[in-house]
Amino acid sequence: MKRFFFVFFLIFLFFSIFNKQTFLVFAQDQRYATCDQCGFCPPKQPPSNWIKCVQCLYPNASTDPNTLDTIKINPTTNLPPTPKPGVAYTMIGCVQTNLRSIQTEGAAASITQVFLNLLFRIVGAIALIYFLYGVFVIMTSQADPERLNYGKRIALGAIVGLIFSLTSVFLVNLLGNDILKIPGFEGQITPIPTPTP
Numbered sequence: 001m002k003r004f005f006f007v008f009f010l011i012f013l014f015f016s017i018f019n020k021q022t023f024l025v026f027a028q029d030q031r032y033a034t035c036d037q038c039g040f041c042p043p044k045q046p047p048s049n050w051i052k053c054v055q056c057l058y059p060n061a062s063t064d065p066n067t068l069d070t071i072k073i074n075p076t077t078n079l080p081p082t083p084k085p086g087v088a089y090t091m092i093g094c095v096q097t098n099l100r101s102i103q104t105e106g107a108a109a110s111i112t113q114v115f116l117n118l119l120f121r122i123v124g125a126i127a128l129i130y131f132l133y134g135v136f137v138i139m140t141s142q143a144d145p146e147r148l149n150y151g152k153r154i155a156l157g158a159i160v161g162l163i164f165s166l167t168s169v170f171l172v173n174l175l176g177n178d179i180l181k182i183p184g185f186e187g188q189i190t191p192i193p194t195p196t197p
Helices: 004-019 022-028 050-057 107-139 147-178
Strands: 088-090 093-096
Touching: 050 088, 050 093, 093 107, 107 147
Parallel strands: none
Antiparallel strands: 088 093
16 A cells, blocks of 8 residues: 555656646747736736737737747847837727837827827717717607707707817828928838947
């Protein structure tokens, strides 16, 4: 009986020390970073938005977290994979900045342009929803003059808001792009190359 427990203990010790990951590390001699820029820190599970972030920042990497492509350290450079330049993954998704870094000339204008475009889209969508609501109130007023006027005011306010939104988009682009010629405001700047040592 003692021999059985001794043999069982040796087998358990062997399998606990030399598991599959140990053999893979010995076979590959591959090193890994602690985390990637998308928040994946093995052995924890990747975050829920990890696949979209990998497609944004690491377009050549596999979307299977078991391959560990986003944290493999390159043996020649001794660095983990660098994210794709000119993109940033934010709460609103993959944002194209067309910049190498925030310190590049025109970086603030390019990022501001992204947020202004998002803001104008939201305002336009709200104006369209209000216009549809005003039309619905007019159609269901059943000749009630008070309800008819209320629907007209909503529809007219939505049209005015939409015109105001489109005019502000035009003015912001005119001022930033054509008059002040702010670099990066048009979203089509070329990044300044970094000098190589």
